Amino acid sequence: MRVFLTIALRNLLLAWRRSAFLGVAIAAVTLLMVLLLSLSQGIRDNLIFAATALTTGHVNVSGFYKTAQGDASPIVTGAAEARAVVEKHLEGVDFIVDRQNGFGKVVSATSSLQSVFKGIDVSQDTRFLKAVQLAEEREYVKDGRAEVIGSAEDLAKPNSILLFASQAKRLEVQVGDALTLTTQTFRGMTNTAEVTVVAVAKDLGMISSFHVFMPPKTLLDIYQLKENTTGVIMVYLDDIDRANEARAELYKAFEDEGYSMMEYDPRPYFMKFEGVMGEDWRGQRIDITTWEDETSFMSWILTAVDTISFILIAVLTIIIAIGITNTMWIAVRERTRELGTVRAIGMSKRQVLLLFMLEALILGFASTVVGAAIGAGIATGITAAHIAVPIEAMQIILMSETVVLSVNLGHVISAVLVFTLVTALAAAWPAIRASRLQPVTAIHHID
Amino acid sequence: MSSAIVELNDVIKDYPLGKLTVHAVRGVSIRIEKGEFTAIAGPSGSGKTTILNLIGCVDVPTSGKVSVAGSLTNDLGDRALTALRLHKLGFIFQSFNLIGVLNVFQNVEFPLLLQGGMSKGERAKRVDRIVEEVGLTAHVKHRPNELSGGQRQRVAIARALVTNPAIILADEPTANIDSATGHSIIELMKQINDEQKTTFIFSTHDQKVMEQARRIILLKDGVVVDDNAQNGDGQASGAAGEKLSGTDEVEE
Ligand SMILES: Nc1ncnc2c1ncn2[C@@H]1O[C@H](COP(=O)(O)OP(=O)(O)OP(=O)(O)O)[C@@H](O)[C@H]1O
Numbered sequence A: 001m002r003v004f005l006t007i008a009l010r011n012l013l014l015a016w017r018r019s020a021f022l023g024v025a026i027a028a029v030t031l032l033m034v035l036l037l038s039l040s041q042g043i044r045d046n047l048i049f050a051a052t053a054l055t056t057g058h059v060n061v062s063g064f065y066k067t068a069q070g071d072a073s074p075i076v077t078g079a080a081e082a083r084a085v086v087e088k089h090l091e092g093v094d095f096i097v098d099r100q101n102g103f104g105k106v107v108s109a110t111s112s113l114q115s116v117f118k119g120i121d122v123s124q125d126t127r128f129l130k131a132v133q134l135a136e137e138r139e140y141v142k143d144g145r146a147e148v149i150g151s152a153e154d155l156a157k158p159n160s161i162l163l164f165a166s167q168a169k170r171l172e173v174q175v176g177d178a179l180t181l182t183t184q185t186f187r188g189m190t191n192t193a194e195v196t197v198v199a200v201a202k203d204l205g206m207i208s209s210f211h212v213f214m215p216p217k218t219l220l221d222i223y224q225l226k227e228n229t230t231g232v233i234m235v236y237l238d239d240i241d242r243a244n245e246a247r248a249e250l251y252k253a254f255e256d257e258g259y260s261m262m263e264y265d266p267r268p269y270f271m272k273f274e275g276v277m278g279e280d281w282r283g284q285r286i287d288i289t290t291w292e293d294e295t296s297f298m299s300w301i302l303t304a305v306d307t308i309s310f311i312l313i314a315v316l317t318i319i320i321a322i323g324i325t326n327t328m329w330i331a332v333r334e335r336t337r338e339l340g341t342v343r344a345i346g347m348s349k350r351q352v353l354l355l356f357m358l359e360a361l362i363l364g365f366a367s368t369v370v371g372a373a374i375g376a377g378i379a380t381g382i383t384a385a386h387i388a389v390p391i392e393a394m395q396i397i398l399m400s401e402t403v404v405l406s407v408n409l410g411h412v413i414s415a416v417l418v419f420t421l422v423t424a425l426a427a428a429w430p431a432i433r434a435s436r437l438q439p440v441t442a443i444h445h446i447d
Numbered sequence B: 001m002s003s004a005i006v007e008l009n010d011v012i013k014d015y016p017l018g019k020l021t022v023h024a025v026r027g028v029s030i031r032i033e034k035g036e037f038t039a040i041a042g043p044s045g046s047g048k049t050t051i052l053n054l055i056g057c058v059d060v061p062t063s064g065k066v067s068v069a070g071s072l073t074n075d076l077g078d079r080a081l082t083a084l085r086l087h088k089l090g091f092i093f094q095s096f097n098l099i100g101v102l103n104v105f106q107n108v109e110f111p112l113l114l115q116g117g118m119s120k121g122e123r124a125k126r127v128d129r130i131v132e133e134v135g136l137t138a139h140v141k142h143r144p145n146e147l148s149g150g151q152r153q154r155v156a157i158a159r160a161l162v163t164n165p166a167i168i169l170a171d172e173p174t175a176n177i178d179s180a181t182g183h184s185i186i187e188l189m190k191q192i193n194d195e196q197k198t199t200f201i202f203s204t205h206d207q208k209v210m211e212q213a214r215r216i217i218l219l220k221d222g223v224v225v226d227d228n229a230q231n232g233d234g235q236a237s238g239a240a241g242e243k244l245s246g247t248d249e250v251e252e
């Protein structure tokens, strides 16, 4: 009934101090929730972006080749044939690339670091070139120039290497410098290769700190592998949400084509190495994972952010709810005589309940919408301002050099709904009590 | 017999008050016919408000029977009592009890909205007519706090009248306004009673106000001590009036 709306609205306006106080509080928690959800989403987006650019397709076909117990090579033999299986059986594929895998030390004149080696064919792997931004020289060399030196396309040249800024800093190298790669071959010998830095890219959070990129030939040479061998076939889908289905489909396809399969294990590929070494089988086996499997070792970051957010929001929610309940109590007491009057002239219990709930819902909804809108605005503003994250450890956790708060409409709507609901629940008890007041006692209530 | 619009039979109302029990009404039997204009008089604490609450279906008796507009209220639950109040009764309160955030028009319209089933146009017509009847047409857009006490009580009368109730109950309607205005308020009620045959029952402990009534039921300590309808003189009797003024001096 419209008159209830009028009464509710005007009472809110009449008690404007109280309404404003509560409204600001409700808006503030909603705002905070939107910011925290946007932060979590920002990290997730950065993580997906960095991971899918550097280390994983939406779905990955990789495997191990064993010649003896205590030995395992992270390779897929018959790379072209395996790729043909993917192309034949999987639909909705955006594109497919393959990369070599390796692991070893990058040694400079002054320093060294452990890293995953990735063999990448830049003529094929255009997605990588788009995702990776080169750093200006001053970002990794003291007193360096404010311009980008080198080019990621130069990875097409033999024995070239692309590093990330934090690695270049640690190794104290710049574009044009030479580095030595050392690695244990899969047969236990130590091999080395000389490479030249052709490009230094901006960091992409945790993942970029332990990956270096080089032409496939460099890796094949270090490990003395045949040409038709690859590390991983990375498949990018039109729709990333289909990754799990695609994994199941590919598993079946490879099985049907007569490949030996590893049992599905939702851990990143590189974590399976040791286990496979100890197993007692020979030949090639295929392992298929999704991007989520490959990044699962980083999911603790999101879990931590989400947990801290949840606790913070929960505590604030309880405080706000107590505030709302109290305030509604005061409103009920102030208007007890009016309630008695309207009950006497024929308003039902349900209508009294409705009247008070309406008041709470109007206040709750208006405040949460305002709070959520401001929160979304602030998040968008902060992201657009490219505010630098000052601490490197934070950059690694946030997966970005600048603060990225990714606003998601679903999150904004759920923040509005959650806090409108909280307001309604907090108001329910006083409203129920109001509706149960005896008209006789209420009319004679002295305010 | 069945024409009585209000009938109280051996009504007792006790209030628990800590360990004590207050006997507010101790065995009252009253019959009020449709169209009567009745004052319930008596000193403070004599049970006037209690009896009006019982007739007004906002309270139920401890024992005895209360029947209002053909329904025995003892048997009714909250829902039915609410409906009875909404459709059969109108209330006028001592301190007006208007809804502060609504203007005059909206206050008067409110019971019609609770009843439902009337178009906006019909409602506006009805409200305008009644507001005119109580002489407040110039103030329809005003909020209660912009009106004088007398004006507020006129709004309350309009609000009580708007649903065409069978009975209008008024607990000390003139207690919070000056006596000249109070007189005109009772005259307005009386005029409506003449024209529309609405049954009015109001309480007062003011001698002058009481004398405006056609029937006076005099209470003392929760019992009826005089009722001029039963005396058969049909006018506000000197006897009842004297008894009241006598007790008034003792009580106040
Ligand atoms: N809710 C209650 N609880 C306890 N006692 C009550 C209650 N309501 C009324 N009483 C007592 O019942 C008696 C009758 O009260 P009631 O209000 O009906 O008198 P009244 O004639 O209306 O008096 P007044 O002229 O002061 O309004 C009084 O003694 C009063 O104290």
Ligand SMILES: [Mg+2]
Pocket (backbone or CB within 6 Å): B048, B049, B050, B171
């Ligand atoms: Mg009283």
